[in-house]
Amino acid sequence: MNDPAIEIKGLTKFYRHFKALDDISFQVEEGDFFGFLGPNGAGKTTTISVITGLANYNSGSVRVFGHDVTREYRAARALIGLVPQEFNFDPFLTAEQILIYEAGYFGLPKGKARLRADDLLNEFGLSSYRRLDFRKLSGGLKRRLLIARALMHQPRILIVDEPTAGLDLELRYKLWDFFKEANRKGITIFLTTHYIEEAEKLCNRIGVIHEGKMVEVDEKNNLIKRIGHDTIEIQLDRTLPTMPESFSELGAELMQGGTIIQLPQENQQFSKLLRLIHAQGIDILNINSKKTTLEEVFIHLTRNKK
Numbered sequence: 001m002n003d004p005a006i007e008i009k010g011l012t013k014f015y016r017h018f019k020a021l022d023d024i025s026f027q028v029e030e031g032d033f034f035g036f037l038g039p040n041g042a043g044k045t046t047t048i049s050v051i052t053g054l055a056n057y058n059s060g061s062v063r064v065f066g067h068d069v070t071r072e073y074r075a076a077r078a079l080i081g082l083v084p085q086e087f088n089f090d091p092f093l094t095a096e097q098i099l100i101y102e103a104g105y106f107g108l109p110k111g112k113a114r115l116r117a118d119d120l121l122n123e124f125g126l127s128s129y130r131r132l133d134f135r136k137l138s139g140g141l142k143r144r145l146l147i148a149r150a151l152m153h154q155p156r157i158l159i160v161d162e163p164t165a166g167l168d169l170e171l172r173y174k175l176w177d178f179f180k181e182a183n184r185k186g187i188t189i190f191l192t193t194h195y196i197e198e199a200e201k202l203c204n205r206i207g208v209i210h211e212g213k214m215v216e217v218d219e220k221n222n223l224i225k226r227i228g229h230d231t232i233e234i235q236l237d238r239t240l241p242t243m244p245e246s247f248s249e250l251g252a253e254l255m256q257g258g259t260i261i262q263l264p265q266e267n268q269q270f271s272k273l274l275r276l277i278h279a280q281g282i283d284i285l286n287i288n289s290k291k292t293t294l295e296e297v298f299i300h301l302t303r304n305k306k
């Protein structure tokens with residue numbers, strides 16, 4: 001068996017007295033497209049900082065392709081391309097310089113770095129901006145440059161912290177295509193995002209973190225199947241003030257002030273319910289089958305139970 005791309009065991013981290021990560025464990029296999037989801041302040045960026053060696057931690061172990069991120073920092077870090085949540089460039093460097101300096105940091109020779117920078121500037125539509133200072137680039141261009149920079153040393157895993165926040169739809173779709181293609185070529189992708197729909201489209205596995213604790217890690221489809229409830233919604237030609245008992249016995253509920261009846265699909269009572277509705281002389285205007293979305297699962301998992 002190959003080493004997992006990321007292996008986290010019992011990771012706990014404090015910021016002074018505040019426990020930001022509480023005994024988290026999970027792994028990401030090579031080739032996965034992993035979505036790391038959680039509300040604001042859940043601990044996503046902190047976890048990424050530990051994986052990339054930018055933050056220390058109190059206990060546990062973290063490995064990247066088998067390399068311990070503390071003891072074998074350089075070996076682990078060389079395999080990771082990091083696209084951070086915040087821009088962290090020198091604002092007076094040009095786009096091209098930013099890429100070439102990054103390559104130097106990873107020990108790529110100058111000539112090779114130039115060629116690689118050319119390729120990436122091209123691939124990300126940045127060629128005509130190569131001599132502009134970073135501060136003169138628009139938000140979307142900066143975001144693209146961040147991703148290009150992360151790829152300069154040809155990492156095996158790309159860690160992206162909120163890559164599409166604040167981008168217009170067209171650029172978001174372009175980046176989605178880019179991530180899909182990179183993943184198809186074998187790069188493992190670890191993505192955090194607040195656009196749950198983005199994770200639903202792109203990821204094959206999902207980890208959910210909430211208040212520093214891992215609450216779920218599973219294949220996306222399993223997660224939705226396990227936690228979600230597909231329903232059937234039946235729109236009536238009238239408003240029912242209360243639900244007839246025979247309907248509720250099947251597990252049906254009244255919605256939208258009494259104009260819609262909702263039935264969990266797993267009850268398999270659909271035809272029975274239709275017959276009952278019909279027997280009451282009620283007409284049906286519309287029937288909708290509603291699949292659970294990852295967003296509903298996410299809300300369910302991260303709702304505060306206090």
Ligand SMILES: Nc1ncnc2c1ncn2[C@@H]1O[C@H](COP(=O)(O)OP(=O)(O)OP(=O)(O)O)[C@@H](O)[C@H]1O
Nearest residue numbers: 015018020038039040041042043044045046047085
């Ligand atoms: N350098 C720091 N010093 C003290 N507390 C911190 C520091 N960085 C983060 N925290 C706290 O740790 C918790 C986790 O923060 P983190 O940035 O990891 O969350 P996140 O999941 O990335 O959130 P977001 O979705 O808002 O980016 C938060 O309560 C945050 O306030």
Ligand SMILES: [Mg+2]
Nearest residue numbers: 044045046085
């Ligand atoms: Mg964050």
